[in-house]
Amino acid sequence: MKYSAAALAAAIAAVSGHAALAQTQINVLRVAVNPEQEQYLEKIATDFEAQNEGVDVIFEYVANEAYKARLPTLLQSDARPDIFYSWGGQTVVEQVEAGFLQPIGDLLPQGFRETLPQAGLQAYEVEGQLYGLPQYATEVVFWANKALTDQAGIDLDAIKTWDDFLQAVQTAKDAGVTPIIAGGQDKWPLHFYWSYLALRHGGPTVVTDAMSGENGGFTAEPFVAAGRDFQRLTELEPFQPGYISTTYETASGMFADGAGAFHLMGDWDYLPMRERSTSGQGLPDDQLAIISFPAVADPVAEGGNDATLGGINGWAVTNSAEPEAVAFLAFMMNAENQREAGRQQLFIPIAEGTSDGMDNPFFIQVAQNIADSSFHQIFLDQFLGASVGATINDISADLAQDAITPEDAAAQVQEAWDFR
Amino acid sequence: MTLADADRRLPASARWRRAVSNGRITAVLILLPPALILFTLFVTLPLGESAWFSFFNWNGYGTPSDFVGTSNYERILGHSIFHTAVGNTLKIVAVSLLVQMPLALFLALLIHRKTPTNAVFRLVFFLPYILAEVAAGLIWSFVFDGNYGVTASIAQGFGLGEVFILSNPDWAFMAIMTVIVWKYFGFHMMIYIAALQSVPQDQIEAARIEGASRLQVVRYVQVPHIRPAIAVSAFFAIIGALQVFDVIIPLTNGGPSNQTHTIVTYLYTFGLTRLNIGFGSAVGVILFVGAVTVAVFYQRIFMKRAEA
The missing domain is CATH 1.10.3720.10 (MetI-like)
Incomplete structure (x- = not known):
């Protein structure tokens, strides 16, 4: 008891001493990450504190769903963070409109902006002003289990178009292999199909056009065609039995356990899917492959077949943040820290020329895909805000179960957009 | 006839005196506020707010302004x-x-x-x-x-x-x-x-x-x-x-x-x-x-x- 009291007193003294020294405190809120990433961020914070006396950087982590639910309330309170994790897109627009974010373009170090690709910065720009910075890009790809595709006699290199892919699914089925593993209960893994197909059919501007109400908004032909093509796939019953009550985590573990040939998921799933497998090891690298989402042979508008779908995840800065917070953000995103993240296989760094530290073949391929892409579309369920995004997830799951028609699906998205 | 019935027959002033003398008022003054304050803060006020918000198209950011x-x-x-x-x-x-x-x-x-x-x-x-x-x-x-x-x-x-x-x-x-x-x-x-x-x-x-x-x-x-x-x-x-x-x-x-x-x-x-x-x-x-x-x-x- 005596010892614990002494320890408590020492701890209080340590904390208060620390607080007295630190004149500026930078609070950073982030969606919970794995221990390696947490360590990476803490290291950056320590380095920054060492270089800037009197600055104290504090990271706080909140679980994914809770983060999204808490953020709006938090931003309105005095306890709002200085920097918070963001998926960019419409949510940033809404936050700017509500006056929660501050423009940081002028506060960044000279020449810093140029180290980041314009496509990444765009995700954090509203009406020409920059409100945050991108940290990494992700791409949604088909992960393939080569042992199973070989067994079924599928040539992965030959899958170029959607029809090729449908053929591969049929081949897998005929060979008694479950073609695709999907986490249908969470719905968003299914929304990748609809989003990608809409992008392929409608070209790079398909979403922005719909947002501005052109060609009937989200009821335009590319979105209907996306639903139709998605249902051509689901008519083949390509998913594992009970996929609609399978969560993303379970599905990702199942794929790593070798339960199916394909798994449409972001590059971020590389480590987590192993951790979720029964053995904890997952599939060995030489048994894994990634292929880009297939092209469509008869797009409604050209230009979508070279586009990629994924995330541009980064950070936004709130209106109450001190200039030191922006300095920290720039520090966190500097070339050295970006390169280090690639080296540790944490994520694919977005800053120009920093992906050279990576030796993971899949990450290298994804980085190349994104660099070659004509347009990188942010996940629609993030890009369009919480309400429209959730509707897209809903209709994707409904299309997969043949509970609605492609036309109804598109109409529901438009309705959600009108009422957002 | 229960005690409560007996109470009801007394004039108001007598009832009040009786309540003070038997400690009922003290009990009410001590025991009621915590519950009343908590109930007001966490039930009544949010209810009123919800009713107010329900007439707006509002995404939770800022103050509701789009009256619908x-x-x-x-x-x-x-x-x-x-x-x-x-x-x-x-x-x-x-x-x-x-x-x-x-x-x-x-x-x-x-x-x-x-x-x-x-x-x-x-x-x-x-x-x-x-x-x-x-x-x-x-x-x-x-x-x-x-x-x-x-x-x-x-x-x-x-x-x-x-x-x-x-x-x-x-x-x-x-x-x-x-x-x-x-x-x-x-x-x-x-x-x-x-x-x-x-x-x-x-x-x-x-x-x-x-x-x-x-x-x-x-x-x-x-x-x-x-x-x-x-x-x-x-x-x-x-x-x-x-x-x-x-x-x-x-x-x-x-x-x-x-x-x-x-x-x-x-x-x-x-x-x-x-x-x-x-x-x-x-x-x-x-x-x-x-x-x-x-x-x-x-x-x-x-x-x-x-x-x-």
């Missing part, structure tokens, strides 16, 4: 998933009243006597109620799992092949209702046991001597005696059914195709997670009005009758 009148309400009432949610809630009410309560009563009649064996059974039957709802939901999601769940083994035993109950729009809600009955019957059983233990033993014996069968004793002596307890338990069942939420989220999350929502999961899914705070508030107001209506009418009609 009653259009949130119109959207809810015209939303087919809301109709499903209300239907599901009514199904839970029906199952609670027609399956859960009779089951609880039956078990209570079997084990209400104080014996060591009965104590063990009581504990076993009461355990599901102690379990956290989310934990129960997760456990049952494993039970219903089509790959390795208990139901899958049973189905395979009968040669039915793979059965994914929670993926099936027709069966998923049956599964949820099963879990709800399993989860809450112990609670109602305990209410009945407490009531059955206070049934005068001499009346039961008298009925027996007159030649009443076991069933007749139950029907003409025990059940009439515990009628107030049944009325209370039915009240809890109905109000509880209106609030079902945390069992459903881990089991189906409202799916497949939004077929297993209750009013509360509907509110959560379409109001909170989508940041349609105005819309969600309107659902909350509708639910509140429904619950208050049920509560008031129930108290007026059934509780009075049960007391009579």
Whole structure:
């Protein structure tokens, strides 16, 4: 008891001493990450504190769903963070409109902006002003289990178009292999199909056009065609039995356990899917492959077949943040820290020329895909805000179960957009 | 004549003096404020705010400014998933009243006597109620799992092949209702046991001597005696059914195709997670009005009758 009291007193003294020294405190809120990433961020914070006396950087982590639910309330309170994790897109627009974010373009170090690709910065720009910075890009790809595709006699290199892919699914089925593993209960893994197909059919501007109400908004032909093509796939019953009550985590573990040939998921799933497998090891690298989402042979508008779908995840800065917070953000995103993240296989760094530290073949391929892409579309369920995004997830799951028609699906998205 | 009746006959000033002298006022002054303040802060004020928000199209950012009148309400009432949610809630009410309560009563009649064996059974039957709802939901999601769940083994035993109950729009809600009955019957059983233990033993014996069968004793002596307890338990069942939420989220999350929502999961899914705070508030107001209506009418009609 005596010892614990002494320890408590020492701890209080340590904390208060620390607080007295630190004149500026930078609070950073982030969606919970794995221990390696947490360590990476803490290291950056320590380095920054060492270089800037009197600055104290504090990271706080909140679980994914809770983060999204808490953020709006938090931003309105005095306890709002200085920097918070963001998926960019419409949510940033809404936050700017509500006056929660501050423009940081002028506060960044000279020449810093140029180290980041314009496509990444765009995700954090509203009406020409920059409100945050991108940290990494992700791409949604088909992960393939080569042992199973070989067994079924599928040539992965030959899958170029959607029809090729449908053929591969049929081949897998005929060979008694479950073609695709999907986490249908969470719905968003299914929304990748609809989003990608809409992008392929409608070209790079398909979403922005719909947002501005052109060609009937989200009821335009590319979105209907996306639903139709998605249902051509689901008519083949390509998913594992009970996929609609399978969560993303379970599905990702199942794929790593070798339960199916394909798994449409972001590059971020590389480590987590192993951790979720029964053995904890997952599939060995030489048994894994990634292929880009297939092209469509008869797009409604050209230009979508070279586009990629994924995330541009980064950070936004709130209106109450001190200039030191922006300095920290720039520090966190500097070339050295970006390169280090690639080296540790944490994520694919977005800053120009920093992906050279990576030796993971899949990450290298994804980085190349994104660099070659004509347009990188942010996940629609993030890009369009919480309400429209959730509707897209809903209709994707409904299309997969043949509970609605492609036309109804598109109409529901438009309705959600009108009422957002 | 009870004490309260006597009090009522005194003039107001005398009543006041009497209340001060016997410490009732002091008790009220000390005991009322904490509850009143908490209730006001966390129930009354949010209720008022919800009612206010429900007239706005608001995503939770900033202050609500886009006044839309009653259009949130119109959207809810015209939303087919809301109709499903209300239907599901009514199904839970029906199952609670027609399956859960009779089951609880039956078990209570079997084990209400104080014996060591009965104590063990009581504990076993009461355990599901102690379990956290989310934990129960997760456990049952494993039970219903089509790959390795208990139901899958049973189905395979009968040669039915793979059965994914929670993926099936027709069966998923049956599964949820099963879990709800399993989860809450112990609670109602305990209410009945407490009531059955206070049934005068001499009346039961008298009925027996007159030649009443076991069933007749139950029907003409025990059940009439515990009628107030049944009325209370039915009240809890109905109000509880209106609030079902945390069992459903881990089991189906409202799916497949939004077929297993209750009013509360509907509110959560379409109001909170989508940041349609105005819309969600309107659902909350509708639910509140429904619950208050049920509560008031129930108290007026059934509780009075049960007391009579």
